[in-house]
Each structure stands twice: as C-alpha cells, then as structure tokens.
Amino acid sequence: MFRETVTSVHHWSDRTFSFCTSRDPAFRFNAGEFVLVGIRHAGKPILRAYSIVSPPWSDELEFLSIKIADGELTSRLQYIKEGDEILIATKTTGTLRNAALIPGANLWLLATGTGLAPFMSLIRDLEILEAWSCIHVIHSVRDSTDLAYQDQLTTAFSTCTETKHLHSIIRPILHYQAIVTGAGDARITAQLASGALAIDCAKDRVMLCGNMAFNREVAAWCEQKGMTEGSLRKPGDFVLEKAFVDT
Numbered sequence: 001m002f003r004e005t006v007t008s009v010h011h012w013s014d015r016t017f018s019f020c021t022s023r024d025p026a027f028r029f030n031a032g033e034f035v036l037v038g039i040r041h042a043g044k045p046i047l048r049a050y051s052i053v054s055p056p057w058s059d060e061l062e063f064l065s066i067k068i069a070d071g072e073l074t075s076r077l078q079y080i081k082e083g084d085e086i087l088i089a090t091k092t093t094g095t096l097r098n099a100a101l102i103p104g105a106n107l108w109l110l111a112t113g114t115g116l117a118p119f120m121s122l123i124r125d126l127e128i129l130e131a132w133s134c135i136h137v138i139h140s141v142r143d144s145t146d147l148a149y150q151d152q153l154t155t156a157f158s159t160c161t162e163t164k165h166l167h168s169i170i171r172p173i174l175h176y177q178a179i180v181t182g183a184g185d186a187r188i189t190a191q192l193a194s195g196a197l198a199i200d201c202a203k204d205r206v207m208l209c210g211n212m213a214f215n216r217e218v219a220a221w222c223e224q225k226g227m228t229e230g231s232l233r234k235p236g237d238f239v240l241e242k243a244f245v246d247t
C-alpha cells in the first residue's frame with residue numbers, strides 16, 4: 001500500500017469533488033484503470049475502487065469522487081484537505097483499455113456521473129491519441145454543477161500547464177458533449193435510440209462507464225447493433241466498466 005499526501009482538493013458541487021495526491025514513482029498504471037483508494041479511520045483502512053483521472057505520465061495522481069452522506073468512505077473522504085494522508089493500493093486493473101478494442105474510425109467515450117474519471121486519463125494518453133482520429137466524450141449528469149472538468153474538456157486542456165504540450169494533439173481530435181438531464185437534455189440511451197448520437201456501429205468503437213442500469217442498457221444497444229464486447233484477451237467493438245456498484 002502506498003501512503004500518499006493530498007496536494008489539492010476541488011469541490012465541484014455538494015455531490016462531487018476531486019483531489020490530487022503525490023505519486024510514488026513505483027506506482028504504475030495504464031490509462032483507464034482503477035485502484036483501491038482510501039483513508040485510515042479508527043486505526044483501520046477504509047478502501048474503495050477509484051478510477052484514476054490523471055494520465056500515466058503525470059507526477060501526481062488525481063481522483064474524482066462522489067459524496068455519499070452515509071457512505072463509509074466518502075462521508076469522511078469529502079473533508080480531506082491538503083497535507084492529509086491517502087492510501088493507494090499497489091495493484092491497478094480495469095477493462096477500459098485501448099488494447100481491448102479492435103482498431104476503428106471514431107472512439108466514443110460514454111459516461112454518467114463520476115464515470116467520466118477513467119476517460120480523463122485515456123484522452124491524455126498518447127497511445128489513445130495516436131490510435132483514433134476522432135474521440136467523442138459524452139458526459140451525462142443530472143445537474144450542471146456536476147460537469148466536472150468541463151473547462152478542460154471544452155478547451156482541450158489549453159489552460160493546464162501540465163497538459164499544454166498535448167493541447168495541439170488533443171484539440172483536433174476531441175469532441176466533447178455535456179448532457180444535463182435535470183435541464184431536460186435527452187439521456188445518452190435516448191440519444192442512441194433516436195440517432196442523435198451518430199455512432200457508426202460498423203466502424204466506430206465505444207467505451208462505457210456509468211451506473212449499472214446505464215451500462216446494461218447501452219451494452220444491450222451495442223449488441224443489438226451487432227457490436228461485440230471486448231477484453232484484453234479478445235478485443236471487440238465496445239468495453240465497459242462500472243462507475244460504481246449499487247448496494
């Protein structure tokens with residue numbers, strides 16, 4: 001277990017926040033993966049799965065978190081501040097990997113809520129940027145205040161010092177669309193059904209990260225269109241990861 005230090009915290013809303021930590025040089029991961037993250041409370045670690053927001057080349061680690069009032073971890077984690085200790089497991093894993101997809105034309109990254117997290121890492125990874133001529137990031141939230149990283153996504157990271165060198169590569173490739181269901185925007189599933197999200201199922205590839213019902217519905221839509229689910233062993237047309245598990 002790595003013991004890292006919080007370097008910054010940003011609260012997007014009363015439901016979501018993000019935080020950065022130091023990174024041990026021995027901590028390695030692939031863009032799109034998740035890891036167990038947590039804090040020590042009453043002498044015991046409380047750990048939960050978290051997708052890594054930062055790209056693999058970054059000196060720091062970043063995470064996007066929900067705030068659950070009675071959640072064992074996040075009822076406490078939401079109060080972390082600079083200098084606090086964060087526990088990060090050594091083993092990372094995940095299915096949202098470029099290598100799990102058959103090469104194609106456009107890449108569609110469909111997220112609900114904190115499901116955006118792994119895509120923030122992927123879209124700053126050179127392997128992904130070199131593999132796709134067009135990457136669509138579709139982020140659906142209930143309230144506009146939960147549109148985390150909207151500024152970075154809209155400007156293709158032009159204002160981030162750390163990512164400035166990638167801006168000219170990301171800008172022509174990245175297409176970002178925010179969906180605010182509370183403001184009346186049609187859900188991703190409805191936009192797929194109506195054709196508003198113009199995915200070419202023969203040529204395009206899809207990554208999903210959302211709540212379990214969303215993943216189920218979109219995976220069923222993909223399969224109905226003849227797309228196959230991929231894995232690192234057997235790459236396919238779409239891959240999915242849960243943004244969280246309902247209990």
Ligand SMILES: Cc1cc2nc3c(=O)[nH]c(=O)nc-3n(C[C@H](O)[C@H](O)[C@H](O)COP(=O)(O)OP(=O)(O)OC[C@H]3O[C@@H](n4cnc5c(N)ncnc54)[C@H](O)[C@@H]3O)c2cc1C
Nearest residue numbers: 048049050051065066071072073074114117243244246247
């Ligand atoms: C593969 C994977 C990756 C994950 N990545 C992230 C991530 O990047 N960011 C993140 O905030 N969470 C992520 N989660 C969820 C995370 O592991 C915890 O469930 C979350 O931090 C809440 O922990 P808790 O102990 O406070 O509450 P828990 O007891 O873990 O959860 C209580 C309830 O809160 C709801 N809930 C939990 N997480 C979320 C969420 N993210 N959005 C909406 N509702 C939720 C569910 O209904 C759950 O039953 C991920 C889960 C999985 C399986």
